[in-house]
Amino acid sequence: MKLKTRLQVKPEQVKEAESLGAKYDGRMKSYYVPEHLPLRPFESFMTLPIELVPSSNWEKNVRSEYQDEWRAIKRKVYQRAGYKCEVCGGKGDAHPVECHEKWTYDMDTKTQRLECLIALCTICHKTQHWGYALIHGMEKDVRKRILTLNGWKDEDLNKYLNEVFDIFEERSKVNWTLDMTALEHYR
Numbered sequence: 001m002k003l004k005t006r007l008q009v010k011p012e013q014v015k016e017a018e019s020l021g022a023k024y025d026g027r028m029k030s031y032y033v034p035e036h037l038p039l040r041p042f043e044s045f046m047t048l049p050i051e052l053v054p055s056s057n058w059e060k061n062v063r064s065e066y067q068d069e070w071r072a073i074k075r076k077v078y079q080r081a082g083y084k085c086e087v088c089g090g091k092g093d094a095h096p097v098e099c100h101e102k103w104t105y106d107m108d109t110k111t112q113r114l115e116c117l118i119a120l121c122t123i124c125h126k127t128q129h130w131g132y133a134l135i136h137g138m139e140k141d142v143r144k145r146i147l148t149l150n151g152w153k154d155e156d157l158n159k160y161l162n163e164v165f166d167i168f169e170e171r172s173k174v175n176w177t178l179d180m181t182a183l184e185h186y187r
């Protein structure tokens, strides 16, 4: 059977999804990506897309650049989110939420730009740090979280992870310039 990777398409996103090649399956009652198409172009229709920070820039982040202010910045993010995960609505065991930096990457200008900070529970957060999750024995938990959030099977996730790690390798060859202008919203 051919792989049909389920998408979470909101009514106002239908046109965009179809223009990218998504198909509707009446039995699944959902849009899906046909097997021959890559999944990354459909990330805006996934509940928690995986954006790995390039290894060339692991030393630099909001925490390292704004050490003195980091606690206050985090607190603001948590308060706005009501100390609940902004993706699954849950709370972690050891602490309710963690602060996650969402970046975008411009290959032409070699700019890694901070888009926003969000509060995530531990498991949702670790989906964004796949290598860390592997090393710390959390692979089963993070896999399950992604499968549940997206209504996926293992094969869907494996296909997506291959693409995610390909782009990670590409981006890790670049020396990125950080743009943290968005931080103004949290200070």
Ligand SMILES: [Zn+2]
Binding pocket: 085, 086, 087, 088, 089, 090, 120, 121, 122, 123, 124, 125
């Ligand atoms: Zn969560």
